[in-house]
Amino acid sequence: MKAGTDLAQIGSLVGDPARANMLAALMGGTALTASELALEAGVGLPTASAHLAKLADGGLIRMQRQGRHRYYALSDQSVAAMLESIMGVAATVGPKRVLPGPRDKALREARVCYDHLAGEMGVMMLDRFVAKGLILIEGERAEISDAGADYFTRFGIDLGGLGKNRRPVCRTCLDWSVRRAHLAGGIGAALLDRMLGLDWAKREQHSRILRFTPIGRRKFEIFIR
Amino acid sequence: MKAGTDLAQIGSLVGDPARANMLAALMGGTALTASELALEAGVGLPTASAHLAKLADGGLIRMQRQGRHRYYALSDQSVAAMLESIMGVAATVGPKRVLPGPRDKALREARVCYDHLAGEMGVMMLDRFVAKGLILIEGERAEISDAGADYFTRFGIDLGGLGKNRRPVCRTCLDWSVRRAHLAGGIGAALLDRMLGLDWAKREQHSRILRFTPIGRRKFEIFIR
DNA sequence: GCGATAGTTTGCTTAGGATCGAAGTATGAA
C-alpha cells in the first residue's frame, strides 16, 4: 500500500508527456533554462513553469538562479539511472517497436548519459578497463585500481580533484540499449569531459548523441585497447 | 521528443495509485488474481480490470488463464528492476521521509525482489559469493564459476535444470535500500526457493518481507561464510 | 529611471481518465 504510493508519486511525475520530454532533455546532462524546457516540451511558458515546480517539488530536478535565468538539471545521478531503466523497459516490453532508424543507431552507439559516456562505446570501455584491471568491480560499486589511477592520470584527469566533491568517484550505470553496465560517477564524467576536450567527439545539438570523429574514434580504440 | 513519449507512456502506467499498488504487490513475485489485485489496490473489480488491461497492454504485466481465474505477474525481471530503481529514487530524493518504522527495517534487511533475495542480506550474499570466487562479475552480467557450480549443486540446486528455460541464469539487480547489487536471475530465484524449502525463512503474508528464523539466519551465515 | 527579457502567479476552460453500478460472458460445481 505504502510502497505503491511512492511508486505512484514518482510515476505520475514522469507520466505527463510535457514533463517526460523535459526530463529526457535533461538526460543530456546540461542544465537548461525554463524557456528552453518549455520549447522542448512543446508547451507554453506558464505551463512549463508549473511542471518544473512540480518536478522540483518531487525532488527529481534541481534549480539554480543565474541572473534572470533559472537553470534546471536532474537532481542526482540516481534520477538519471532511473530514467534510463524506464527507457530500457520501454524499449524491450513497450509497444511493438518500429525498426530503429539511423538516429537510434547513433544513439545506441555513443551518447551522453547525464554526464558520462553511454551506449556501446561506453559499455565497451568499461569492459576493457575491467579486463585490464584498471577498474575493479564488486556489485554496483566500482573502484579505481592503482594501475587505473596511474593510467587515468596520464590521460590528463585530476583524480585528486575528483575526490573532493561528494559524489562517488567510481560507480556503474545500467545501459538501456545494451543492457550492460557502463562507467558513471566522477571518473565517468571526467573521462567524457576529457574526450570532448581532446575533440574526439562532438555533442549533437539538442540531443544526447555523441558523434565521434574518425580520428577520435581511432584514438578511443587505442585508449581502451 | 520521442524519448519523452516512451518515458511518459511507462510513467503514466506507474503513475496511477491503484496501478502502482498492483505493481508493488506483484513485486512480491507471486502471481495474483484480478480480485486479489483489486483488493490490494483498494478499487472495485471493474476498475481493477480496466487497470490490468492497461498494464498488460503496456507490456508491464503478463496474464495467464487458469480455469476461471486469471493470474497476473510482472512480465519480466527488467520491469521489477525498473520498479526497484523508482523506489530507490523515491527513498532518496522523495518527500522528506519520516523516520523508518520497524516494518521498513525488516524490509531493508531481507525481502523478496520479484523472485529472489534482496535487502541487506541479499547484497551481503552476493558480496561474499564474489569474494569467494563463486560468482564472477563483469558489468551487469555475472557468471557462475566452476567452484560456484560445485558449491550451489551441493546446496541442492539443479543447475542443469536452470539452463533449460530461457532466462539468464545469473545476473545482478540493483537494490533500492542498500543501493548495491544483489543476485537475481535463475540462480537467484533457485537460491531463494531452496532457502524457503529448508525453512530458513518465511514470507510474511501480503508483503515482500522475509522473516528469517534464528536458526535459519545462523545457517545462512554459515552458507555464505 | 525606462524598456525589454525571463519567469511566476492567477483565473478560467476543457478533456482525459478513474470510478462504480448494471448487464454480459465464461468457467466450474451440483
Place this chain on the structure above:
DNA sequence: TTCATACTTCGATCCTAAGCAAACTATCGC
C-alpha cells in the same frame, strides 16, 4: 441444466490536472 463464481464490457458521472491568456515580479542593459 442450473446456479455460482470470476471476470469483462458498457454507460454515466465526476474530478483532477493540463493548458493558456493576462497580469504581476524580477533582473538586465542603457
